[in-house]
Amino acid sequence: xxxxxxxxxxxxxxxxxxxxxxxxxxxxxxxxxxxxxxxxxxxxxxxxxxxxxxxxxxxxxxxxxxxxxxxxxxxxxxxxxxxxxxxxxxxxxxxxxxxxxxxxxxxxxxxxxxxxxxxxxxxxxxxxxxxxxxxxxxxxxxxxxxxxxxxxxxxxxxxxxxxxx
Amino acid sequence: xxxxxxxxxxxxxxxxxxxxxxxxxxxxxxxxxxxxxxxxxxxxxxxxxxxxxxxxxxxxxxxxxxxxxxxxxxxxxxxxxxxxxxxxxxxxxxxxxxxxxxxxxxxxxxxxxxxxxxxxxxxxxxxxxxxxxxxxxx
Numbered sequence: 001x002x003x004x005x006x007x008x009x010x011x012x013x014x015x016x017x018x019x020x021x022x023x024x025x026x027x028x029x030x031x032x033x034x035x036x037x038x039x040x041x042x043x044x045x046x047x048x049x050x051x052x053x054x055x056x057x058x059x060x061x062x063x064x065x066x067x068x069x070x071x072x073x074x075x076x077x078x079x080x081x082x083x084x085x086x087x088x089x090x091x092x093x094x095x096x097x098x099x100x101x102x103x104x105x106x107x108x109x110x111x112x113x114x115x116x117x118x119x120x121x122x123x124x125x126x127x128x129x130x131x132x133x134x135x136x137x138x139x140x141x142x143x144x145x146x147x148x149x150x151x152x153x154x155x156x157x158x159x160x161x162x163x164x165x
Numbered sequence: 166x167x168x169x170x171x172x173x174x175x176x177x178x179x180x181x182x183x184x185x186x187x188x189x190x191x192x193x194x195x196x197x198x199x200x201x202x203x204x205x206x207x208x209x210x211x212x213x214x215x216x217x218x219x220x221x222x223x224x225x226x227x228x229x230x231x232x233x234x235x236x237x238x239x240x241x242x243x244x245x246x247x248x249x250x251x252x253x254x255x256x257x258x259x260x261x262x263x264x265x266x267x268x269x270x271x272x273x274x275x276x277x278x279x280x281x282x283x284x285x286x287x288x289x290x291x292x293x294x295x296x297x298x299x300x301x302x303x
Contacts, residue, residue, distance in 0.1 A: 004246035007254075008273040046214075053212060058246045077273055162166040162247070162279060165211070165237055 002072065004058025007162075010110060012072040013154065014060060015147045016051045020068035021060075023047065056163070073151060074111035074120075078159035082107040082128050086156070089127075101152025106131040108155040115139075168235050169242030170251055170282040174290045175224035176239045182299065190222055190240035211241025226293035251279035258284070 003011040017023065026043040027036070054060050064070060086103050089095045095103070109132045111120050118139055125131045140147045157163075179187045189196055193212065196205065206213045209221035221235040229235070235242075242248065257266035258280045267276065 006250055007247050007276040007279055008250075008267050049214060056245060057241075077275055080274055162170075162275065165166060165168050165242055165245070 002058070002061055005056065005158075006077075008077060010074050010076045011058075012113070013055060013075055013151065014070040014072050015144075015150060016048060016055075017144070017146065018070035020065055020070035021051075021063045022065050056165070069114045071115045072113040073109050074113070075108045075151075075155060076110050078104065078107045078155055079129055082131075083156070083159040085128050087160075098149070101149050101156060102137050103128060103131070103152070104156035104159070105148050105152035106134070106137065108159075109136060109151075112136065166242075166245055166247050166279070167282060168237060169239070169245050169248035170279055171286045172223065172227070172235060172239040173243045173248060173252055173283060174287040175227050176222075176243050178290050178294070179224055187222065190238055193240050193244070196240065205238075209236060209238045211237045226290065226297070228289065247279065251276065251283055254280050255283040255287070 003009070005011050005013075014021070017028075024043045024047050026040040028040075028044070030037050031040075051060075051063065054063050060070075082103075086095075086100050086107070090097070090100045107128060107130070109120055110122065112118055118136070120136050121133045122130050123133055137148050176187065176190075180191060189199075190208075196210070197212070200208075202213055206216045207219055209215065209219040215236070219236075221238050223229065223235050223239075227235075254263060254266050254272075254276055257263050263272050263276075263280065267273070271277075
């Protein structure tokens, strides 16, 4: 089910805050206590770095709690034209980053596993080509708008250029 | 990924010609057991938080300046799935069979970029070896 990142094949990714992962025990929202909030911020920063390494190495399995399965998204590399068109729309300020990341995500996601009975469907958009239908974004936003933002950012960043590392 | 692709041909060349000099970088699990975190950070371990002044291994023939020198141990970067994938694709590309490898023609532009980086560095390794032949008995 888990497949490592690929330059041309479909692979799987998950959200960095999926509850099936061994998330740190630190508050996600500010508590008002400066010391606690500072510690929490450092803890989540370390988690994000750790998660990023595991995601780029394709070893997310090592971060999953025993007996749990995160929601996995099947991602294909973004097409050049989709990336160009989203970039143009963004640069021309006809769309903002929130929509750009959602479009980037929809341009790449082709399936979802362990998300109830939800199935990703795709159709041809006149501007952006093959896109997953909006339903996936709406469904994920019900849980947390950060999901599409994070995954869209990931898809978009990958499409622009290979990572320097 | 780019660093990993560039380092890969040099790293493999060193593994063949000077195995002891890179032995510790070729087994990340062993390195993590044998060396403390602080030392691995000084060697720019990709599994650890980066620190200022860390020095990543690079072959003496690897072309770079202060801005472009490797930032991460090749033990990590050459194990990235996309680097391994590009290395495999390069083998097929050399034979004119990249299309068979990816299962469609033409290959995705990203993959072509990655393969071209590997090819460029592989050529650089060969050129360096011709200019710096191994001494007899070395």
